[in-house]
Amino acid sequence: MLSDNINKNYFLKLLLDIGEMMLKSGAEVNRVEDSLDRMGRAYGAKGMNTFAITSSIVLTARFGDDSIVTQTRRIEGSGGNDFIKLEALNELSRECCANPVPLEELERRLEKVKEIAPPPWRLYVGSMIAAGSFAVFFGGRLADGIAAALVAALICFMQLKASEYFPGAVIFNLAASFISGLCICGICAFIPSLNSDMIMIGDIMLLIPGIAITTAVRDTLIGDTLSGSMRLMDSLVKAGAIAGGFMLAIMISRGWHI
Amino acid sequence: MIVQLITAFLGSLGFALVFNERRRLIFAAAFGGLLGWAFYLLLEELNCGTFFAVLAATAFVSVYSEVLARRLRLPSTVIFIPAAVPLVPGGSLYYTMQAAVNKNETMIKFRGSTTLQWALAIALGLSLVKAFFWAVSKAAGRSGCSKGGPKQ
Numbered sequence: 460m461l462s463d464n465i466n467k468n469y470f471l472k473l474l475l476d477i478g479e480m481m482l483k484s485g486a487e488v489n490r491v492e493d494s495l496d497r498m499g500r501a502y503g504a505k506g507m508n509t510f511a512i513t514s515s516i517v518l519t520a521r522f523g524d525d526s527i528v529t530q531t532r533r534i535e536g537s538g539g540n541d542f543i544k545l546e547a548l549n550e551l552s553r554e555c556c557a558n559p560v561p562l563e564e565l566e567r568r569l570e571k572v573k574e575i576a577p578p579p580w581r582l583y584v585g586s587m588i589a590a591g592s593f594a595v596f597f598g599g600r601l602a603d604g605i606a607a608a609l610v611a612a613l614i615c616f617m618q619l620k621a622s623e624y625f626p627g628a629v630i631f632n633l634a635a636s637f638i639s640g641l642c643i644c645g646i647c648a649f650i651p652s653l654n655s656d657m658i659m660i661g662d663i664m665l666l667i668p669g670i671a672i673t674t675a676v677r678d679t680l681i682g683d684t685l686s687g688s689m690r691l692m693d694s695l696v697k698a699g700a701i702a703g704g705f706m707l708a709i710m711i712s713r714g715w716h717i
Numbered sequence: 718m719i720v721q722l723i724t725a726f727l728g729s730l731g732f733a734l735v736f737n738e739r740r741r742l743i744f745a746a747a748f749g750g751l752l753g754w755a756f757y758l759l760l761e762e763l764n765c766g767t768f769f770a771v772l773a774a775t776a777f778v779s780v781y782s783e784v785l786a787r788r789l790r791l792p793s794t795v796i797f798i799p800a801a802v803p804l805v806p807g808g809s810l811y812y813t814m815q816a817a818v819n820k821n822e823t824m825i826k827f828r829g830s831t832t833l834q835w836a837l838a839i840a841l842g843l844s845l846v847k848a849f850f851w852a853v854s855k856a857a858g859r860s861g862c863s864k865g866g867p868k869q
Contacts, residue, residue, distance in 0.1 A: 485736070541736065595720060
């Protein structure tokens with residue numbers, strides 16, 4: 460099937476497409492390496508050499524005629540989560556391993572997977588439910604939960620519409636936390652019976668990369684030290700930015716009220 | 718306590734929505750969040766110490782998601798990530814930050830180390846279970862494409 464070099468390169472491009480989408484929808488690094496290796500073998504590669512980190516994939520395949528093809532891909536914006544997409548990719552790679560479809564067919568199916576995206580209402584409703592629940596979970600009252608849910612809608616709006624205007628996720632988190640912190644302090648100044656601590660915790664739960672830290676430690680423990688350290692640094696800096704943003708907001712609002 | 722269980726359920730459900738979970742799985746993920754927190758509360762009640770309680774609760778959630786994932790042939794992260802969210806130390810991080818705002822050095826150290834220990838406990842709990850399941854599928858000789866392979 461993969462007789463000439465054009466086909467081999469085309470195949471590697473499709474593999475990298477799959478890898479990139481997997482990284483961007485929340486797959487672990489070793490899962491990406493594993494899936495690409497297996498697909499490569501299923502399509503006739505004799506040896507597969509895949510190296511993935513959160514920001515890059517390097518892929519080398521050795522074919523039966525001893526020709527070797529390498530491609531690399533820079534991955535930007537990995538670390539998101541889209542489980543329907545992740546499942547679809549998982550399914551696709553499993554099926555293609557069992558029954559390698561022609562490359563055109565594979566590309567067509569990839570295009571279909573590429574179109575999967577969560578509808579905005581899911582993000583809004585989910586964020587509001589999550590922030591509201593966690594405000595109550597950590598000891599707030601129902602009113603605190605409602606306030607946290609309202610601010611969560613604002614955070615969600617910023618994530619969807621404004622994040623592209625910031626130079627990176629860290630600065631965006633800093634700004635988003637600062638703005639939400641100011642809003643919460645403002646709301647609490649008008650309605651003093653609200654508990655600003657609990658509202659903030661609810662909204663912090665939306666922003667903090669808690670799971671990313673877990674993934675980081677896990678990557679490190681199973682030997683993907685490089686990805687682990689990258690994720691760890693990334694999440695620690697993000698957590699710092701979030702704490703810093705809320706801190707600034709609290710300080711400013713206190714300054715106004717003293 | 719009942720309020721915490723309900724809100725843990727809803728919190729996980731919210732995150733499942735945000736992460737674009739398939740409709741059929743949203744309930745499973747949210748229920749995992751509830752079970753994990755219930756297990757944590759139980760261990761705290763038995764005075765096991767917070768570190769161990771968080772570790773064991775995470776391990777519990779992880780087993781729950783691995784078993785479900787194997788049965789339904791999914792990547793286990795799909796269940797684990799939303800279900801583990803109630804165990805994330807968001808409150809602890811906030812109190813660390815509050816201590817920093819109040820310039821209370823002792824509290825910064827105390828709250829900060831609690832947050833770190835908590836995060837470490839989650840990671841250890843997850844890793845132990847992952848390692849166990851990996852070893853089991855390795856021993857069972859499951860490899861090759863059609864069967865899912867050891868690293869699923």
